[in-house]
Structure formats: structure tokens, C-alpha cells
Amino acid sequence: MSVKKYTPSWTKQNTLKSASMFFVHFLILTLILAVLLLWDKLSVLPQYMEKNGANYLYALFCALLLIIILYCYFLFENQEILLNGKSMALVFAVLDVYVIISYLVGSKIGIYARPVAFVALMILTLVGRREAIFLNIISALLMFVVDTFVGTDDGTQIMYYSSLIISFSAGMFAIFFCEKTKTRFGVMGIGIFIVLPIDLIILLLEISSLVNNGQTAVGVMPPFEEVITSMGYGLFGGVMSTVLFLALLPFFERAFNCLTVFRLRELTSSDAKLLKRLKEDAPGTYNHSMMVAQLAEACAAAIGENTDYARAAALYHDVGKIQYPENFTENQGEYNLHDELTPELSADIIRSHAKDGYSTIHTHKLPDFLADVAIQHHGTLPIRYFYAKALKLTDGELNIEDFSYLGPKPHTKIAAIIMIADAAEAVVRATGSRSPEAAEKAIRGIIEERMDLEQFSECDITMGDLTKIRLALVNTLTGVYHHRIKYPNIKYKRNEDGTTKGENV
Numbered sequence: 156m157s158v159k160k161y162t163p164s165w166t167k168q169n170t171l172k173s174a175s176m177f178f179v180h181f182l183i184l185t186l187i188l189a190v191l192l193l194w195d196k197l198s199v200l201p202q203y204m205e206k207n208g209a210n211y212l213y214a215l216f217c218a219l220l221l222i223i224i225l226y227c228y229f230l231f232e233n234q235e236i237l238l239n240g241k242s243m244a245l246v247f248a249v250l251d252v253y254v255i256i257s258y259l260v261g262s263k264i265g266i267y268a269r270p271v272a273f274v275a276l277m278i279l280t281l282v283g284r285r286e287a288i289f290l291n292i293i294s295a296l297l298m299f300v301v302d303t304f305v306g307t308d309d310g311t312q313i314m315y316y317s318s319l320i321i322s323f324s325a326g327m328f329a330i331f332f333c334e335k336t337k338t339r340f341g342v343m344g345i346g347i348f349i350v351l352p353i354d355l356i357i358l359l360l361e362i363s364s365l366v367n368n369g370q371t372a373v374g375v376m377p378p379f380e381e382v383i384t385s386m387g388y389g390l391f392g393g394v395m396s397t398v399l400f401l402a403l404l405p406f407f408e409r410a411f412n413c414l415t416v417f418r419l420r421e422l423t424s425s426d427a428k429l430l431k432r433l434k435e436d437a438p439g440t441y442n443h444s445m446m447v448a449q450l451a452e453a454c455a456a457a458i459g460e461n462t463d464y465a466r467a468a469a470l471y472h473d474v475g476k477i478q479y480p481e482n483f484t485e486n487q488g489e490y491n492l493h494d495e496l497t498p499e500l501s502a503d504i505i506r507s508h509a510k511d512g513y514s515t516i517h518t519h520k521l522p523d524f525l526a527d528v529a530i531q532h533h534g535t536l537p538i539r540y541f542y543a544k545a546l547k548l549t550d551g552e553l554n555i556e557d558f559s560y561l562g563p564k565p566h567t568k569i570a571a572i573i574m575i576a577d578a579a580e581a582v583v584r585a586t587g588s589r590s591p592e593a594a595e596k597a598i599r600g601i602i603e604e605r606m607d608l609e610q611f612s613e614c615d616i617t618m619g620d621l622t623k624i625r626l627a628l629v630n631t632l633t634g635v636y637h638h639r640i641k642y643p644n645i646k647y648k649r650n651e652d653g654t655t656k657g658e659n660v
């Protein structure tokens with residue numbers, strides 16, 4: 156689900172800061188566990204700890220070891236989590252909620268009734284697949300440590316091992332089968348599906364314990380009833396994983412300002428508050444954004460990026476124009492305000508829409524990702540029209556930066572896609588030409604100009620990606636023609652000074 160971001164450089168200061176923050180989150184988790192485990196033993200705490208203190212210390216070391224391994228995983232695999240305090244807090248908040256619910260369900264109902272796939276589903280949806288796989292292992296091991304060393308006395312060791320296998324396998328099944336699910340109904344289906352490995356393990360465990368215990372087990376409870384009860388707990392655990400996930404997801408989405416497939420659907424529907432306002436106050440910009448969304452989706456699909464993210468980013472990229480819609484060509488009638496202004500002032504008004512978009516998105520508490528694309532979609536490009544107008548009016552030197560956007564440059568591939576698709580839509584609309592040759596030439600020019608101006612230097616887009624984006628844009632813009640693009644024949648020559656020159660053949 157997540158979009159690969161440009162990650163700032165890793166420094167010693169970052170290491171120290173992230174390690175200490177990680178440790179603080181670990182202490183909170185430990186405190187939560189200590190309260191849960193010792194709450195009913197407060198009156199006899201000294202005597203209890205005298206007897207069980209060593210077990211608690213051992214469990215604490217094991218938990219610390221797991222957290223250090225988790226830190227190392229993020230250090231080598233996803234430093235973004237360590238650099239972003241909000242992401243780190245999100246990961247630990249999911250773990251905190253899981254241990255609280257697991258402990259309460261485990262002690263009141265039974266350890267097979269725990270919401271074993273909760274961590275996997277949450278991290279998969281809010282962070283990513285690889286992080287979900289690793290955190291599923293860590294959470295399963297963490298509860299195993301708690302059960303084995305400091306848990307209730309009701310369970311047997313074999314139940315704890317089974318619970319470990321159940322947690323691990325149910326979480327993995329959820330990750331592998333839930334990734335493509337885009338509806339809440341689909342997630343409920345996954346809940347039923349992950350019951351299968353849970354109940355299979357419980358069934359095998361019950362059969363083996365009956366074989367081992369022989370008549371003792373038969374004497375305590377009818378075997379069939381015992382098996383059905385345990386399997387019922389498994390069913391409860393599987394279904395509760397998805398129910399809890401769906402119930403708590405909106406809180407996590409809003410508290411940590413995350414983008415999920417469910418939230419993306421809400422944000423891109425025509426009922427979304429800000430889009431409704433854009434449609435009413437700046438209909439020209441709204442239509443342009445809808446076109447850019449169509450182009451951006453095609454580009455994202457061509458380079459393997461998330462199409463839902465691309466669509467949302469495109470719909471909100473020009474939302475800053477809501478403040479003064481009549482200042483922008485697509486919303487103007489006969490009257491053009493810029494006829495009366497100096498090019499400097501016009502450039503200032505135009506470039507403010509990137510920053511305004513960023514603050515509008517933040518004011519409406521929408522995800523950071525949308526705000527980032529809004530402020531990055533013009534990078535540090537000059538505003539060509541007003542720069543050219545100023546050049547005509549002066550004989551002296553002009554500072555191009557006075558006529559340029561303030562940046563930053565695109566930090567993600569999707570921001571780069573929006574930058575290109577935005578310009579492609581505007582050029583094709585302005586020229587009115589939809590022939591494949593004209594579109595190919597225009598889009599090639601747009602990409603080359605942005606490369607010359609180093610607009611892609613802060614994101615990891617490749618030449619291969621840019622080629623695929625160009626072809627996707629040409630196909631989408633000229634799809635109605637179904638023409639094969641005729642490529643011009645050019646012969647390239649390498650000059651002595653290292654530059655390359657082309658000649659029409």
C-alpha cells in the first residue's frame with residue numbers, strides 16, 4: 156500500500172534519536188504488560204515477586220531482545236519508520252493494542268480466542284507488506300514469551316507452542332490473501348479464511364492431547380465437546396481479528412494521518428468535502444484534475460506504482476487554487492486579472508497555489524502524502540509564460556528564480572508522475588492536437604525539459620520509468636485514434652566534447 160519515499164540521509168544524530176525513541180516506546184509497552192500481569196496481584200506483590208521475579212526478569216530480557224531485533228530490521232530495511240516519529244508511534248500503538256486485547260481475551264476466554272491476525276492486518280494496511288510479515292513474527296514471539304514465563308497458570312506448555320504457531324500462520328495467511336482486498340466485505344471474508352489454519356492446528360492439538368492423555372482427557376470432558384469448544388475459540392479469534400481491524404482502522408488512519416485503500420476511496424469519491432468545494436468554486440481546475448487523475452493512473456500502472464495513490468494525488472494536486480480560482484486560466488472567463496499585473500506579481504500569485512495546496516490539505520487534516528504532492532508537483536520549474544512576458548518587457552538581466560516555483564522537487568515517483576501528467580494535460584488541452592505524433596513530441600519535450608532542469612534529482616525515478624510514463628501518456632491521450640506511433644528517424648552522433656547530437660535522416 157505504501158509509496159516509496161525519498162529518505163533523508165542517515166546520520167549519527169538520527170541513530171541516537173531514533174534508538175532513544177524506540178526505547179521509550181518499548182518502556183511504554185513493558186509498562187502496559189506489567190500493569191496487565193500484576194494488577195490483581197498488587198496486594199501480595201512483594202511475596203509474588205520473590206517467587207516469580209526471575210521469570211519476569213527473563214521475560215523482560217527476551218522482550219528487549221525482540222525489540223532490538225525489530226529496531227535492526229527497520230535500520231536495514233526501512234529507515235523511514237525510524238526517521239518519522241509518527242510511523243514509529245504507529246507501529247508501537249498497534250503492538251500495544253494487540254497485547255492489551257490478547258491478554259484480556261486470553262485470560263477471560265482462552266488463548267485460542269485471541270485476535271491473532273490483528274497486527275498483520277493493521278501493519279499491512281497502514282505500513283506495508285514486508286513490515287507486516289516481520290511484525291507478525293515479533294508479535295507472535297512476544298505473546299509466546301509472556302505466556303511461557305509470566306502468563307496465567309491455566310495453559311499448558313503445548314498450548315503456548317500451539318498458540319505461537321497459530322498466531323504466526325494466521326497472520327501470514329492474512330498478509331498473503333488480504334493485500335489485494337479493497338473492500339470491507341472482502342476483509343471479513345479473509346477473517347473466515349484465516350480460521351482454517353487456526354482450527355486445523357487446534358484440531359491436531361486436541362487429537363494429539365487425547366492420544367497422549369488417553370482416558371484422563373475423556374474423563375474430564377467429552378472429547379467431541381472439547382474439540383468443538385476450542386475450534387469455536389479459533390473461529391472467534393479469526394473473526395475478531397478482522398472485526399477489530401475494521402473497527403479500529405479509522406481511528407489509526409486519523410490519529411496517524413495514514414492513507415489506506417479504504418480512506419483513499421472516501422477521499423476520492425465525489426462526496427469528499429474538499430473536492431466538492433473544488434468542483435463548485437473552481438470547476439475548470441476540477442475538470443483538469445479529473446483528466447490528470449486519468450493520466451496519472453495510467454502512468455502509475457505502467458511503472459508498477461499504486462494507482463489509487465496516483466489518482467488521489469492527482470485529484471488534490473491543484474487544490475490550492477480554491478483560494479482564488481479566478482486567478483488561474485482554466486477558471487477564467489473574458490476577464491484576465493493578469494493583463495493588469497506585472498509579470499513578477501503574476502508569477503507570485505501563480506506559484507502560491509502549490510504552498511496554498513499544502514496548507515489547505517493540512518488544515519483539512521488530510522494525509523501528508525497528498526500535501527507533499529501538492530507542494531512538489533511544480534518542483535522548482537520556472538513559470539514559463541510570465542518569465543517570457545518579463546523578458547519581452549526588459550533589456551536588463553532577469554533572475555529566473557523570481558519567476559520559478561519554490562519547490563521542493565518531487566520526492567516520490569507519484570509526485571514525479573503528477574508533475575509530468577499535469578503538464579501533458581495542459582499542453583494537449585492548449586494545443587488542441589490529439590494526433591499521436593503531436594502528443595509524442597509534446598510529452599517528450601515536457602520530460603526532457605524537466606530532466607534538463609534537474610526536477611527528478613530527489614526521487615528514485617529511472618530512465619526506464621520515464622520511457623514507460625511517456626508511452627502511457629501518449630496511449631491515454633490519443634487512445635481514441637488507435638494509431639501506431641510513427642517515430643522520427645534520427646541518427647545520433649557523439650561529439651569530441653562528449654556531447655551527443657542528433658540529425659534527421
Ligand SMILES: [Fe+2]
Nearest residue numbers: 472473532533
Ligand atoms: Fe499546479
Ligand SMILES: [Fe+2]
Nearest residue numbers: 443472473577
Ligand atoms: Fe495542475
